[in-house]
Amino acid sequence: MAKELWKGNEAIAEAAVKAGCKYFFGYPITPQNEIPEYMSARLPQVGGCFLQAESEVAAINMVYGAAGSGARVMTSSSSPGISLKQEGITYIAGAELPCVIVNIVRGGPGLGGIQPAQSDYFQSTKGGGHGDYRLVVLAPSSVQEAVDLVQEAFDIADQYRNPVLVLGDGMIGQMMEPVEFTEVKKRKLPEKTWATVGTGGKREHNVINSLFIDPAECEKHNFRLFEKYKEIEKNETRVETYNLEGAEIVFVAYGTTSRIAKNAINSLAKEGIKAGLIRPITLWPYPHEAIEEAAAQASVKAFLSVEMSMGQMVEDVRLAVNGKKPVHFYGRTGGMVPTPKGIVEEAKKILGGAK
Amino acid sequence: MAKELWKGNEAIAEAAVKAGCKYFFGYPITPQNEIPEYMSARLPQVGGCFLQAESEVAAINMVYGAAGSGARVMTSSSSPGISLKQEGITYIAGAELPCVIVNIVRGGPGLGGIQPAQSDYFQSTKGGGHGDYRLVVLAPSSVQEAVDLVQEAFDIADQYRNPVLVLGDGMIGQMMEPVEFTEVKKRKLPEKTWATVGTGGKREHNVINSLFIDPAECEKHNFRLFEKYKEIEKNETRVETYNLEGAEIVFVAYGTTSRIAKNAINSLAKEGIKAGLIRPITLWPYPHEAIEEAAAQASVKAFLSVEMSMGQMVEDVRLAVNGKKPVHFYGRTGGMVPTPKGIVEEAKKILGGAK
Amino acid sequence: MAHEIIMAGFGGQGVMAMGKILAEAALKEGKNVSWLPSYGPEMRGGTANCNVIISEEPVGAPIVTEATAAIVMNRPSLDKFEKDVVPGGALIINSSLIDQKATRDDIKVYYVPANDIANELGTGKISNMVMLGAYLAISGATKEDTIMEIITEIFSGKKASVIPLNKEALVRGAACVK
Amino acid sequence: MAHEIIMAGFGGQGVMAMGKILAEAALKEGKNVSWLPSYGPEMRGGTANCNVIISEEPVGAPIVTEATAAIVMNRPSLDKFEKDVVPGGALIINSSLIDQKATRDDIKVYYVPANDIANELGTGKISNMVMLGAYLAISGATKEDTIMEIITEIFSGKKASVIPLNKEALVRGAACVK
Amino acid sequence: MAVVFEKTKGLTDKPFHYCPGCTHGIIHRLVAEVLEELNLVEKAIGVAPVGCAVFAYDYFNCDMQEAAHGRAPAAATGIKRVNPDCAVFTYQGDGDLASIGAAEIVHAAMRGEKITTIFVNNAIYGMTGGQMAPTTLVGQKATTAPFGRQEDHAGMPLRVSEMLATIPKAVFVERVSVHDVKHIVQAKKAIKKAFQAQMEGKGFTLVEVLSTCPTNWGKTPVEALKWLEENMIPYYPLGNFRNTEEVK
Amino acid sequence: MAVVFEKTKGLTDKPFHYCPGCTHGIIHRLVAEVLEELNLVEKAIGVAPVGCAVFAYDYFNCDMQEAAHGRAPAAATGIKRVNPDCAVFTYQGDGDLASIGAAEIVHAAMRGEKITTIFVNNAIYGMTGGQMAPTTLVGQKATTAPFGRQEDHAGMPLRVSEMLATIPKAVFVERVSVHDVKHIVQAKKAIKKAFQAQMEGKGFTLVEVLSTCPTNWGKTPVEALKWLEENMIPYYPLGNFRNTEEVK
Amino acid sequence: MGKVTFDENKCKGCELCTTVCPVKIVVMDKDRINVKGYHPATVKEMDKCTGCASCARICPDVVIRVER
Amino acid sequence: MGKVTFDENKCKGCELCTTVCPVKIVVMDKDRINVKGYHPATVKEMDKCTGCASCARICPDVVIRVER
């Protein structure tokens, strides 16, 4: 099938449908409105159901109910709406319900702005909700990758009974790029015997729940969750590396920012400065090893975490580098986007300093 | 004034009243109910107002309105309720409104349990809401310290126009300990010329807001916020150290867990094993330096972060130690509380390993 | 040496109050104290318990995991807490409601027919004071007089009539373990 | 060499459509492309703009900060984007609505009376096609034929009548810069 | 001898955790009996609230979900849209439904979600220890209204059934009570009608049940029933506010 | 010559950002005129919503707060409790008030918060580009209801004034329109009464104003006024639903 | 002529059943305590029982079974 | 006998004012474009103006001032 130009938001929605998503519950917010809008027209065609919820809080709890009934279900929002969903998200993680949540991030804090940002990294990866839990966080850097990751997100969610967050930004959502919808390789997924669909008199009643009033039980539940998270770390960590060989400085960047970093790498190359890139594709599980290896690499003098935030992922970079090399940060925030030039200058400053 | 036995929750409420808190908006949730209950009887006596909101979401937005009008205002909740407040909290941080938020943490994720926990550390310190912002996070380890910190919390909030989170756990809230209410030393606080109290025709209208539709403006706002946060880091970081001299292993623990760690230190001492404690009193700003110093200390073979979680603060310990010494984690979660014995055994295992 | 006490029984047997009175008295005597209750949702018929720590040093963890004494007012509490008493520690059993005997022999066990005594005194309500009296006699954690001062403060005004009754309960309890 | 174009004007002048058509054509010619619109809340009368990148290599950042060409349809857009053109790059100005001249001399500047031409052709609506025609003539970013293929796909069916008009607009635009 | 009354198969064998005399138990039983009588146990999916009835998921013998506080109608919406042929119900207290969950219940009604909501109004927050509810009567004491609810400070109690009856797609709305056997029988009739209307696809259905909280009212179970009759019913008149006949 | 009409001092000099012919501008002006006429500009505190009126904080010449989406009544509650003598009002759209903010408005009304809410019902989400609102009419197209709102799928529009009028402490509730000069004059009268009732401490007051969204309705401003009159008013009857006379 | 049987250990001693019996034969057994620690309800003169099931209908804990 | 003045550059050309004038003297000036890029409203025969202020009352952008 030939490539077609797709707008990020609409491509994400279509990818979900192709992945068998039949239910979508959401609430409007810029810059992700094309996702619910597309779903409202598309889902009825596949016998699914789109519902505009009264709020993000209601939307995430509708997702809870639908996921608890075993459906492939998605919701999407942008930063403020995702903050409202935090209680629902920790319930979903606690009850181990598979679903896909899309956050097309905008500037914050508060009402902030509507332009692209990456300042929800902490919320996404460390858990914005209460309690010990993890979301699988996928960070596409192009519309094509968004399409591929969204389709896989549903499989990951079902395989581990865990919510998966697709973290984009206003650029991913709004821009058009050529897309080819390709089948993701099928995983063998467990049957959803736990789903509430009526007992049909054939089994004990199923219960979807996150309450464990006996603390010993609650702790056991947490231990089980973290066994599962270990599995996910083992199987699902993804990273792209670029130009690391002989690199003096390694940029770490995800999503659209990584593309800007690549431009910077190429112009630095023209000036004879070797820079490389580590692009986490999964923000959780985080690709610590790739960074550790780069940190051990002799040529590498320093790391530069480039983000559209005041410095959030840089903490995970530091944790991975663990003191072996200096780790620096360069970021723009509030809807401002780093320029290749800005990154280049920062890199030179650091290497100048590191010399 | 003689010491009196006070229940943690009630002492926190009385401390707020003594600090001039006149408004409280909250919603019931175990294990913090004594705070709103006490306020409902107490605030009318001081000409203040207690209101039970329809939800945590409403409560935090009532706090927004009252704080925006320049009042000393507080809200309290426990984990799930705090998750619901995340949007409101980032609005308050974004609009730079001073207020005090109390979280008496319980086990999670989801509905979880109602017993003591520390699994909301990430949410509290990294920002559970969207965007780049910080809360000042105070973690008392006794009812007396809770009383002292709550009173100071209001001053810190007013001095920096920033929300302050007091992070306790079910034990702090429920236990009784001797308390003496002492005046906190007065700070000279800026006048609240920005508050919405009616122009009185004497000035331009005041606007309380977190929206900056122009990304350049939004970024500038973020830069200003982070200038402020630097100030706070410089002035407000607090930590207690115990027994560090000659310590082979350093426990890092906050809140009630630090007291259990002290018991462990004392029984280790009996066995001739030197263990020390670093107790962060402010979880943000985090006392990195105290830990760095300990990491540089020759006697120290390893660090052990002890938490009532699956391992959250341990990341800040690692960031501070920055690879200079091994950092280990020991935790119980879901409402289970570490025992001195458990910590002792863990410490011996580590030292055994480290030898 | 610090006193670390577990007090447990049915909700309504007054274990929480007993713990508070002890803690108040110890505080009055200038000791460091902590009182930590079990808490939970409104589910009746469960066992209520509290931990009291009395010490010359500042109190460490407020949770008692190695009790110098356990006061158990009903059967489930005995089953639950007997194991938490340190060797050589005291286990005080309300023999009025617990026919069962203690299983350990490395601790001191006392049987106090608290409800029977309380009923003799005219009200089952003060069985907790009987147990407290016994505990004081065994441990000397605080002076009986200090306890009475606290009780007197609590029952000031028209409830004052019950003060002698409480006194009597303490004495009778103490007598059981002499 | 990659084409990095900024297209800007009033909402309603068809800059978004112009950008999409160009991107579609480039894609049809097997190039790598990206199209990034400005977006915002419903506030009318603002300037709309989009970035189009056409390249043999995979597209890096979809934002154009160093434009090989800027197509400005109104005065605010000229003021805003003139500085973003790389030295030697092209600045195409809709002289029908912009009396102002460009201030830089290190870039190639073209004045195209797009609205006047469009009006001559009978509808102001296709001023964007006039500008696009001029741009193609200057840059050769895509073949004019490919653009026409795309336009033909868009206006299939009864709207087909407008196809020749668009063709004409492209030609007239190109003529202005020959 | 024939059995005239025994435990319904709509309930599991797990004993209720409720306080002595708490009428939550009666209401559970009525719902379960209706499910059995309408042959819905096998195709029913219930949603438990956060409240004293949080453990309802252990008591109802059908598939159950435990929803976040106040969000049962949203969860039920997700469930019903996925399982249009199932009998989906929420069981919610007055704090859960009328306070934190006010938006969710209003919008489930507005959409005409084909679910049945059992709304247990006991004029208090039971689970958390007796705080004021939106339904707490003026003058009634609560742990967060120590001087009794004051009209000028906290307003007047919310009449949920009357409010929801203004919503077109709320096709069945009735308020009942369980303070005596006669009313218990009527309550069951209303619950049955509601489930029938749901299965006929008519729209949103709700039964408000006046219930007791002896523990937090500080009354014996018997006194509590009397207090309900004498104090709640005058402010919360029993009766049908919406029924499918009106709604053609 | 005497001035018969000029810009009120209740407004700043900042030009509105609204689309051509959007009646938000008319409603702003009416509120500002009432504030001026009642001498409340200096003691008024307004709360802007999240919606097209988000920038209202720049237009009203009194102290203002910008509240989170739907939470204006909660913010206003905090403000009013701190400033009991001030005139506190919220200005909210139908998405803000009737959808995400449904719980907050119901409870502000239940408590009888002494505030005035200006509820701008334009049957659509304007700011975000024309998605369905709870007030969107059956059959009306929206970007999230591409085939028009379908009753069986999304229910029927919420009549907010009728619903809130069931709440005892909602002492003034009236629905007005601004589709012609006569109704604009009436709308202003209602807004004035509401503020007067607030300042008399009677309780919660709300004026629902039917408004246009030419941009997202896909109509010219003139067509939009006509569409409002012919389509909205039949479903949303104008009139007073609650006034302080009834409430003695 | 009816017969009622009590699942005694589920009884919480709330006494509601005792208030609804038309022939007043349901009473609390003050001499006995069940595993839950409550005085359970019981019937004195079973032969008077009409089998009306009122007691069972008001029992919140489904303790009572009625035959006729 | 009234007089209306338009704060022309605030006009968005919505035409609402033109629909309410009892004497139909408010029209759009198709020959001119204001800074916002709209054809502004204006009055042809001012002497016909009754000063009723209808145009001002319906103007969403407070463009019009009326004297009489």
Ligand SMILES: Cc1ncc(C[n+]2csc(CCOP(=O)(O)OP(=O)(O)O)c2C)c(N)n1
């Ligand atoms: C988000 C959140 N807020 C608050 C709570 C605490 N909470 C548990 S139950 C409850 C109220 C219960 O009252 P009601 O709904 O009337 O049920 P009842 O116990 O009276 O049957 C509350 C506030 C919670 N679990 N989650």
Ligand SMILES: Cc1ncc(C[n+]2csc(CCOP(=O)(O)OP(=O)(O)O)c2C)c(N)n1
């Ligand atoms: C929590 C949250 N959810 C969603 C949004 C996005 N949003 C902004 S305005 C709006 C709705 C506006 O519609 P309405 O309230 O009817 O006001 P109008 O624009 O029609 O005047 C929405 C959903 C947001 N800013 N915050």
Ligand code: SF4
């Ligand atoms: S607290 Fe009240 S509502 Fe809850 S179980 Fe006990 S009596 Fe019933």
Ligand code: SF4
């Ligand atoms: S989008 Fe609609 S509501 Fe918003 S300003 Fe434009 S016309 Fe008015």
Ligand code: SF4
């Ligand atoms: S069945 Fe009727 S008559 Fe028999 S015991 Fe029960 S209430 Fe009394």
Ligand code: SF4
């Ligand atoms: S009603 Fe049921 S629980 Fe209550 S006393 Fe009678 S049998 Fe026991």
Ligand code: SF4
């Ligand atoms: S004031 Fe009246 S008469 Fe004069 S222009 Fe305006 S509408 Fe026409």
Ligand code: SF4
């Ligand atoms: S109503 Fe106002 S904005 Fe509209 S055309 Fe007339 S003057 Fe201009």
Ligand SMILES: [Mg+2]
């Ligand atoms: Mg209740």
Ligand SMILES: [Mg+2]
């Ligand atoms: Mg609207």
